[in-house]
Every structure is written in C-alpha cells, then in structure tokens.
C-alpha cells in the first residue's frame with residue numbers, strides 16, 4: 001500500500017549524510033533491501049570500504065544506514081522498480097530481499113544492462129535433503145519454476161519447504177533473467193550483531209539470567225554459523241573478483257561447538273549459569289520443537305555438516321564464534337536488540353518448560369535427589 005502511494009506520487013529518494021571519515025569509493029552498489037540484518041550489515045561493510053550504496057526498500061523495516069542513497073519503493077509493485085532504474089545504473093546489485101521467483105525475475109530483468117553483476121542471497125534451505133543429509137552445491141535443489149508468482153508478505157511464517165522451494169525458484173529466475181555475472185550465495189545460519197531472528201540473542205539473554213540452563217545434546221557437537229560480517233566481506237570479495245557460481249556459505253565443519261558458543265555467552269554476560277547437557281533423545285521424547293524452541297538445536301545428521309569448502313577455496317574466512325558472541329552481546333547491550341520480526345516469537349524455551357524438563361531429567365537420572 002505504501003509502495004503504491006509512493007509510486008503514485010513519484011519515487012522518493014532520500015540521501016543521508018556520509019560520515020566525513022568515509023571516502024567515496026569506486027563502485028556503485030544497489031542493495032535491494034538493506035535495513036534489517038543481512039542487507040544492513042552488508043551496506044555498512046560496503047560503505048566502510050568506500051563504495052557508493054543505493055538501498056531500495058519501502059521504509060517500513062529498520063532505519064537507513066547513514067551514508068546511503070535511500071530510494072523508497074515496493075519491489076512487489078509493478079511500477080516502483082521501473083521508476084528506480086529509470087536513467088540510473090550501478091556496477092553491482094546485491095539482492096537480500098528476494099523470496100518470490102516472479103518478483104526476483106522482474107528485478108533481474110530490469111537491472112540487466114544497468115549493472116554488471118548480481119549477487120542473490122539464497123539459503124541452504126533450497127536443498128530438500130538438508131538437514132537430513134550432508135549437502136554440497138551439487139546436491140538436488142527444489143524444483144520450483146523461475147516465474148512462480150506470489151507475495152512475500154507473510155514470509156516469516158512460511159514453512160521451511162515453501163521458503164526453500166521459492167528461494168530455489170528465485171535462484172533460477174536470476175540465473176535466467178540477468179545478463180551479467182551472477183553469484184548465488186547459500187548461507188546456513190547467520191549470526192552476529194543486528195541478528196533479527198532471535199537465535200544467539202535468545203541464548204545470550206537466557207544465560208545472562210543465570211541458574212541452571214538446559215543445554216541441548218553434547219558440548220562437543222560441531223556447529224557452523226557464519227558471522228554476518230564474514231558473509232558481507234565474502235559477498236564483496238565475490239564482486240571484486242568477479243567470482244561467479246553458487247556457494248554454500250557456512251563456517252567450516254568443526255570451526256565451533258555448541259559448548260564453545262554457550263561458554264562464550266557465559267563469559268561475556270558474566271553469568272554464573274550452570275549448563276545441564278541433556279540428550280537429544282530426551283528432548284525428542286518430550287516434543288521439544290527443534291531449531292526454534294531451543295534455538296540452533298537440531299538432531300538430523302546433516303544439520304551442521306554443510307560442505308562449504310568451495311567458498312573457503314575462493315576466500316571465505318570465518319572469525320571465531322567467541323568474537324561473534326562478544327560483539328553480538330555488545331550490540332544487544334547498546335541497542336536493546338533487534339526490531340520486531342514475526343520469527344522472533346517462534347524462538348526460545350519458556351522458563352517454566354525448561355524447569356519442568358530439567359526436573360524430569362533429574363528424576364530420570366536421580367540427579368540431586370536426596371535419599
């Protein structure tokens with residue numbers, strides 16, 4: 001609705017002042033999105049490297065990053081993108097807000113000839129085999145047509161299969177429609193400052209409260225979240241080096257463990273929390289919702305066995321999980337946390353449920369039971 005009003009009144013373009021310390025760079029980048037998490041941090045990184053950035057969004061989510069040229073519009077509205085591209089061009093496009101193939105294809109078509117490279121932010125959910133099995137870039141992806149229609153209005157509540165299938169269709173749409181260099185990035189879980197989903201932020205808040213904390217599975221369990229700043233640096237690197245193709249983007253297997261993540265949370269929060277590691281089978285038996293009720297906990301073998309060696313070979317580097325945890329904590333303290341997002345309410349174990357599960361666990365294993 002807002003997009004329509006704006007379109008009727010002509011495109012709104014806002015320029016926010018560029019901080020004096022930033023030089024005007026040599027590349028002009030259009031970010032479709034750019035105000036929430038993935039796009040936002042990418043924009044910050046691109047500006048810090050001295051590039052010129054235009055962001056395109058409706059002005060509903062978050063705030064513009066200082067230094068961007070902000071153009072308002074709705075990519076689902078037929079006339080807003082044509083107005084954006086009228087008489088303008090960029091070197092690179094980074095699409096962080098594509099969920100519906102037909103809409104993504106429209107953007108890729110319109111931007112052909114107006115930019116030389118297009119990076120599409122996809123996801124490892126494009127593999128129907130994930131998380132049951134280990135996936136690499138040659139694994140099967142969902143079979144979704146590149147012109148599948150729809151709206152992303154309710155994207156935060158889509159099932160994993162709908163999200164993954166549509167993202168696969170979006171990838172095809174860009175590959176078919178964009179005339180130029182196309183790079184498709186398929187991140188796994190992305191963490192770091194400004195995270196909006198409520199994964200690491202939930203763990204930090206829970207551990208800060210102290211007491212006995214139900215920790216899932218084993219402390220040695222390998223996890224592979226990628227820090228948003230490493231993903232952003234990799235995206236820029238792909239553009240600078242004209243790296244084309246499809247890449248899984250996760251930390252390497254064995255880079256971090258659940259235990260190291262939770263220990264880092266305890267350290268940065270100064271908490272005295274005591275972790276009680278509870279078996280997968282117990283959590284499954286008690287119907288704990290995987291991935292969301294206990295954020296980042298999931299049992300299938302392939303969850304944290306994503307092959308990202310292809311990205312590593314072309315320059316993806318990943319910082320230590322302790323750095324991600326520390327900086328996310330600092331950001332949480334300073335900012336009060338992310339803006340509202342529907343998926344946040346799906347995440348986190350209620351305190352009463354946690355206490356109840358720990359009681360049952362104790363009874364089963366006779367922990368602390370006085371004879």
Ligand SMILES: NC(=O)c1ccc[n+]([C@@H]2O[C@H](COP(=O)([O-])OP(=O)(O)OC[C@H]3O[C@@H](n4cnc5c(N)ncnc54)[C@H](OP(=O)(O)O)[C@@H]3O)[C@@H](O)[C@H]2O)c1
Pocket residue numbers: 032033034035036037038039040041056057058059060061062073074075076095096097098121122123124186187188189190191196197
């Ligand atoms: N979080 C993860 O762990 C994870 C993992 C894998 C992949 N990903 C991918 O990362 C991306 C998520 O990035 P993000 O949401 O953090 O990106 P972002 O670019 O920071 O935020 C989304 C942007 O899209 C804009 N937008 C939404 N609908 C729009 C529309 N109809 N027209 C124009 N602009 C619109 C929003 O602004 P307005 O609302 O103001 O328009 C906002 O600026 C997605 O592509 C997701 O599939 C995320």
